[in-house]
Amino acid sequence: MYNLPSEDAEEPGLPDEFHDLQPQLLSRTMRLTNYSYERIFTGSDLNLYYDVRHTQWYKRPDWFLVLDVPRLYEEKDLRSSYVVWQEGVNPFVVVELLSPGTQKEDLGDYAELEPMFEETTAEELSGISAESESSNGQTLKEVPPRKWDVYERILRVPYYAVFSRYSNRLRGFKLEGGHYQEQTLDPENPRFWIPELNLGLGVWVGEFEGITRQWLRWYDSEGNWILTDTEQAVKETEQERQMKEQERQKRLKLTEKLRALTPEQLEALGINQEELES
Incomplete structure (x- = not known):
């Protein structure tokens, strides 16, 4: 029963319980000194519309941070989605949590098979082009780009982190010269520092919501884990x-x-x- 597919890739929804809990921990340990709570927005599994030319195209980041925007949409209402061309501000940090079969979508050419992932097909590992062609060369329809390409080339998100609950591996990418460059992290104590936030992402072993495992959470400039409101x-x-x-x-x-x-x-x-x- 445990090995049955937990998500239809064509339907919205969380692939597992971890995808619900982990974003909560990220939001609850986010403490910025340069921005008030009313001037930041964090979203998880929320439609992120990124291309005004294709208004129906969206991605659903597992977690993302936007700086210097009202906490509430137009300062009065909860957001049902995040529309980049209306907000005028792109995400500053995006975090994706790897699921079986999402490596190429989340990691682009940096994709690697995770130890517990089932074998990935050649089709999944092949790049997704901007257009799909039939056997006679005729264009069928435009295909939305991968998350990796959206974050790197369209939204130009400065910092991108990918975490696998299967291998507990954290990978951090920084946008340099228009392309993501993977940052070197200590495999024994992975820490991904973001100087503009004066915060970093690291892998913490502890209990959250009654579950003890390795989690992704924020730490401060002294290397201390930032506490949740409950822990505080x-x-x-x-x-x-x-x-x-x-x-x-x-x-x-x-x-x-x-x-x-x-x-x-x-x-x-x-x-x-x-x-x-x-």
């Missing part, structure tokens, strides 16, 4: 508990010191011995 609340509660315990220990130590004093010494300090014993 737990941390603050624990810090408050520790402060109260420290104060209690201080009071106990002071009381013990005072009890060791003679009645005359206590009287000189203005302390009533009966109050000390109570």
Whole structure:
């Protein structure tokens, strides 16, 4: 049952539970110091319309970040999609989560088979051209470009990350000279730094929403993982508990010191011995 296909490639929808949880963690650990919450937008599995000449063409990034746009569409309503030519701002970061059969779509010529992926057909690994031709050479219809080509050549997204939950491999790409260049990441501790955000993406082992595994999440300039709102609340509660315990220990130590004093010494300090014993 587990090996049955989980998604019809022609229909919208998430391919698995990981594609629901991972984008949540990315959004909840996104903390930007140069932009207020009201001036950034993060989307996941949302239609991203990218070409005004083909208004029905769209991609559905697993997660993306747009800077310096209103959090709400026209500052008053939730977005049902992101239309680039209306918004006037392209995504700054896109994250794709690899699924079996999506390597070429997500990685273009950088595509490699993942260890747990089933064998990819030659057709899947071949490039998708702008047009499809019949056997007699006649053009049948235009075919939308791959995600890789949309992000690199049309939207020119500055930073692109791809993560596989099967191999737990993070790959980071930076747009340089109009083309994506893969960045060298430490295979033992992969970190993909984005200086304009003063943040980076890394692979973290821990529990999120009750699931312990390797996750993609943001870290700060000191290498610390950025906490979710829930983790921050737990941390603050624990810090408050520790402060109260420290104060209690201080009071106990002071009381013990005072009890060791003679009645005359206590009287000189203005302390009533009966109050000390109570």
